[in-house]
Amino acid sequence: MNRQLLHTPEGVRDIYGKEYARKLAVEELIHGKLRLYGYQDIQTPTFEFFDVFSKEIGATPSRELYKFFDKEGNTLVLRPDFTPSMARCAAKYFMDEDVPIRFCYAGNTFTNTGNLQGKLKEVTQMGAELIGDGSVEADGEMIALVVESLLSAGLKEFQVSIGQMEYFKGICTQAGLDEQTENELRELISGKNIFGAEELLTGRGVAESYCRMLLKVSEHFGSVEVLGEAKELVDNSRSLEAIGRLEKLYHVLKSYGVEKYVSFDLGMLSKYHYYTGIIFKAYTYGVGEPVVKGGRYDRLLGYFGKKAPAIGFVVVVDDLMSALERQKAHVGVEDDIKILTYHASDYEEKLSKAKALRAKGIRTALRPMTEP
Numbered sequence: 001m002n003r004q005l006l007h008t009p010e011g012v013r014d015i016y017g018k019e020y021a022r023k024l025a026v027e028e029l030i031h032g033k034l035r036l037y038g039y040q041d042i043q044t045p046t047f048e049f050f051d052v053f054s055k056e057i058g059a060t061p062s063r064e065l066y067k068f069f070d071k072e073g074n075t076l077v078l079r080p081d082f083t084p085s086m087a088r089c090a091a092k093y094f095m096d097e098d099v100p101i102r103f104c105y106a107g108n109t110f111t112n113t114g115n116l117q118g119k120l121k122e123v124t125q126m127g128a129e130l131i132g133d134g135s136v137e138a139d140g141e142m143i144a145l146v147v148e149s150l151l152s153a154g155l156k157e158f159q160v161s162i163g164q165m166e167y168f169k170g171i172c173t174q175a176g177l178d179e180q181t182e183n184e185l186r187e188l189i190s191g192k193n194i195f196g197a198e199e200l201l202t203g204r205g206v207a208e209s210y211c212r213m214l215l216k217v218s219e220h221f222g223s224v225e226v227l228g229e230a231k232e233l234v235d236n237s238r239s240l241e242a243i244g245r246l247e248k249l250y251h252v253l254k255s256y257g258v259e260k261y262v263s264f265d266l267g268m269l270s271k272y273h274y275y276t277g278i279i280f281k282a283y284t285y286g287v288g289e290p291v292v293k294g295g296r297y298d299r300l301l302g303y304f305g306k307k308a309p310a311i312g313f314v315v316v317v318d319d320l321m322s323a324l325e326r327q328k329a330h331v332g333v334e335d336d337i338k339i340l341t342y343h344a345s346d347y348e349e350k351l352s353k354a355k356a357l358r359a360k361g362i363r364t365a366l367r368p369m370t371e372p
């Protein structure tokens with residue numbers, strides 16, 4: 001037999017038995033929360049036209065996409081990220097809607113990354129998107145929903161770290177950075193490579209005072225006090241408004257009673273360029289990657305022809321499962337199955353017994369008796 005046939009490629013895996021039962025149970029708990037907040041299920045296709053994830057969208061870099069062709073020669077892409085698909089879908093079916101719409105969804109995403117760190121290339125994500133509401137209350141609802149979703153899944157210790165793209169962008173604009181420098185700097189700062197960032201800024205001749213402000217961005221993380229400190233350092237209106245918004249958000253989060261799960265990090269910058277306001281990530285111990293990622297993307301729908309602010313997040317279910325497993329906090333699953341064995345002679349009798357048990361909600365499977 002060809003043993004190779006039994007293997008899956010690098011970065012994808014089978015999930016079965018108890019592990020899968022637990023994953024489904026967690027998905028159901030989170031789904032319950034999303035529905036409770038009034039989010040409606042939506043399903044978009046697993047693959048889309050390449051343009052939905054193109055460079056202008058600011059989504060996953062092209063080299064990380066799984067691309068293929070259809071018979072007509074169109075380039076198709078396995079979705080690496082739900083957000084552009086949701087934006088496309090909202091623009092298509094809710095073009096004239098002016099009341100906020102709430103979508104929730106679950107499915108797998110695919111990224112063709114290197115084989116480093118044993119990262120999965122196919123992961124299950126569950127998410128929610130609130131489209132058409134640009135308010136700080138909408139930001140608050142999203143963060144509260146993240147907290148409640150994680151709690152409902154059985155996670156107890158986690159932190160939702162909140163950043164604001166506009167704070168950083170405000171300083172970049174004031175410092176007169178071109179787009180390329182801004183992008184390079186964003187990557188260095190997100191990777192906490194401060195030496196690299198300093199080298200870049202001095203190399204590009206950025207004024208000393210702006211260099212200081214930009215390099216300081218990565219130091220503004222921690223509890224709500226960091227907002228005051230960050231405000232002291234800047235004098236451009238864009239960055240100041242960003243801080244003002246975070247202060248209001250903190251107030252909303254206190255009303256939800258979730259502030260103890262929240263911290264701030266102004267150096268948090270996403271690899272996605274479609275974010276325009278707050279961005280956030282939830283971390284817990286046991287996994288290096290965030291278990292939740294999200295943010296505001298007020299201009300993305302415009303790309304698909306609908307002007308509407310939007311905010312959303314995804315729970316990376318596979319990473320959440322790893323964390324729950326390591327923390328020994330996994331949900332209990334009922335996996336008792338009653339097995340009824342039968343001979344050819346008593347099949348009818350066993351079948352009616354199985355039917356009666358199933359009618360009572362008892363999981364029952366029939367199995368032919370194997371002769372010794």
Ligand SMILES: N[C@@H](Cc1c[nH]c[nH+]1)C(=O)O
Binds near residue numbers: 083294296313314
């Ligand atoms: N799709 C984003 C998360 C998100 C959902 N909605 C807005 N942001 C990600 O994968 O990081």
